[in-house]
Amino acid sequence: xxxxxxxxxxxxxxxxxxxxxxxxxxxxxxxxxxxxxxxxxxxxxxxxxxxxxxxxxxxxxxxxxxxxxxxxxxxxxxxxxxxxxxxxxxxxxxxxxxxxxxxxxxxxxxxxxxxxxxxxxxxxxxxxxxxxxxxxxxxxxxxxxxxxxxxxxxxxxxxxxxxxxxxxxxxxxxxxxxxxxxxxxxxxxxxxxxxxxxxxxxxxxxxxxxxxxxxxxxxxxxxxxxxxxxxxxxxxxxxxxxxxxxxxxxxxxxxxxxxxxxxxxxxxxxxxxxxxxxxxxxxxxxxxxxxxxxxxxxxxxxxxxxxxxxxxxxxxxxxxxxxxxxxxxxxxxxxxxxxxxxxxxxxxxxxxxxxxxxxxxxxxx
Amino acid sequence: xxxxxxxxxxxxxxxxxxxxxxxxxxxxxxxxxxxxxxxxxxxxxxxxxxxxxxxxxxxxxxxxxxxxxxxxxxxxxxxxxxxxxxxxxxxxxxxxxxxxxxxxxxxxxxxxxxxxxxxxxxxxxxxxxxxxxxxxxxxxxxxxxxxxxxxxxxxxxxxxxxxxxxxxxxxxxxxxxxxxxxxxxxxxxxxxxxxxxx
Numbered sequence: 001x002x003x004x005x006x007x008x009x010x011x012x013x014x015x016x017x018x019x020x021x022x023x024x025x026x027x028x029x030x031x032x033x034x035x036x037x038x039x040x041x042x043x044x045x046x047x048x049x050x051x052x053x054x055x056x057x058x059x060x061x062x063x064x065x066x067x068x069x070x071x072x073x074x075x076x077x078x079x080x081x082x083x084x085x086x087x088x089x090x091x092x093x094x095x096x097x098x099x100x101x102x103x104x105x106x107x108x109x110x111x112x113x114x115x116x117x118x119x120x121x122x123x124x125x126x127x128x129x130x131x132x133x134x135x136x137x138x139x140x141x142x143x144x145x146x147x148x149x150x151x152x153x154x155x156x157x158x159x160x161x162x163x164x165x166x167x168x169x170x171x172x173x174x175x176x177x178x179x180x181x182x183x184x185x186x187x188x189x190x191x192x193x194x195x196x197x198x199x200x201x202x203x204x205x206x207x208x209x210x211x212x213x214x215x216x217x218x219x220x221x222x223x224x225x226x227x228x229x230x231x232x233x234x235x236x237x238x239x240x241x242x243x244x245x246x247x248x249x250x251x252x253x254x255x256x257x258x259x260x261x262x263x264x265x266x267x268x269x270x271x272x273x274x275x276x277x278x279x280x281x282x283x284x285x286x287x288x289x290x291x292x293x294x295x296x297x298x299x300x301x302x303x304x305x306x307x308x309x310x311x312x313x314x315x316x317x318x319x320x321x322x323x324x325x326x327x328x329x330x331x332x333x334x335x336x337x338x339x340x341x342x343x344x345x346x347x348x349x350x351x352x353x354x355x356x357x358x359x360x361x362x363x364x365x
Numbered sequence: 366x367x368x369x370x371x372x373x374x375x376x377x378x379x380x381x382x383x384x385x386x387x388x389x390x391x392x393x394x395x396x397x398x399x400x401x402x403x404x405x406x407x408x409x410x411x412x413x414x415x416x417x418x419x420x421x422x423x424x425x426x427x428x429x430x431x432x433x434x435x436x437x438x439x440x441x442x443x444x445x446x447x448x449x450x451x452x453x454x455x456x457x458x459x460x461x462x463x464x465x466x467x468x469x470x471x472x473x474x475x476x477x478x479x480x481x482x483x484x485x486x487x488x489x490x491x492x493x494x495x496x497x498x499x500x501x502x503x504x505x506x507x508x509x510x511x512x513x514x515x516x517x518x519x520x521x522x523x524x525x526x527x528x529x530x531x532x533x534x535x536x537x538x539x540x541x542x543x544x545x546x547x548x549x550x551x552x553x554x555x556x557x558x559x560x561x562x563x
Contacts, residue, residue, distance in 0.1 A: 085420040085421075086420050086421050086422045087420060087421050087444050088421065088444070089421075191422070
């Protein structure tokens, strides 16, 4: 049998694509890009994070085009990313330069600089707000005017751009050991496919672009028993990081500021017991690190768990196995492989049928 | 030369892609970009190909005349870095380069490794004239039976190219351009034979 399956069908495919456009627009409701950017913050952040491309506008466009299908939006944006020229690399950013919007610690009540709750769903009642069905622009404006008035009245002089990090405080107390800076050039996983064993830089890159749901699930599994850690969030911060690029003179003073990106950063403390000579154990803290574009706290915390889990890497549990974790959390890879099963497999399937028939025939003899 | 860095380079990329997949096909990029004001350092089509293929992630090497000027121009516009011949991802050979130098290019350039054959160089070569007159016969993937081409001064390098490509999948891919902004590609899978005289 010739491979006829892939021939023909062009017209059917064209009609199918028309059908898709029809589904998107048949209700004749227009979703503006600016509306998505203004109201779908969580979704825009997730798409940017999973695509490794920081552009709220393009993420919103991808969401519009894919009718809110996350995996499709991420695929679109990753594809677009691969066509962009790479011109500059930003300087390494120290996260203590972050303009903090939210910053909490679950380890210490009183952290230097204080806990800043910022915007979070954590303290809301998870009840549907039926008032939102009839939200009006006038009401919005009233609420905003009042809120901004209160803010200005309550505002005190405070510098949120140079808050000390909780980790540094612990280092000062010598509860955490000093870690020397690692100055090796990281391997870019978007240019060079990962080879095992991986470096930590590669693991962090794969984790930060991992699918939110997958990273969260595996992080959860690592705590629940398919792993061996239980972390405490040392510090979680959400805020904007300023980005600069160097110029030819290589003088830090002359760097160009190119904008800022919003990120969520988590440092988790993980207790590790170290066996000592006289059959005793000593407990030390290690740090799991999580960071991702936008405000996505669950993913960043789960990432910090997986980072530490892979760093231990004893291989007893699946969440300590880098191949298991890193190869399965990528949105495009996993959704791509699963959905390729829809494509014609007529020949492979026929050959399987053939061999089953042959075996049956022979056993009937 | 004025070009639209997004759309013009996309059109050129599309042309290169087409020529690579159909070796022997000659396509013109003369109507891309406003070429009234030529740089005069090398062919416009060479510069346009460079603008399309280079960015800060890749390196290039120039062989021929005006090397420092072309290097300065391309580094400034594409942010690509200049590298030694043995290291360069893209090697540009301007017209009029002599045989020994071209031979040296084919023996020195990156041809990839067996695990990463894609880590090889692409040679962009200028020639006086490209046409489909029967001088050379091409065979290989992307060509239904055979394709005829004429490449001016090809006798300088066809044997050397064959030598560079003998350990498939290792080898070099070529883009050949002429002053009329015609373009033709020779991927490493294409074999070149002299036309049989009938």
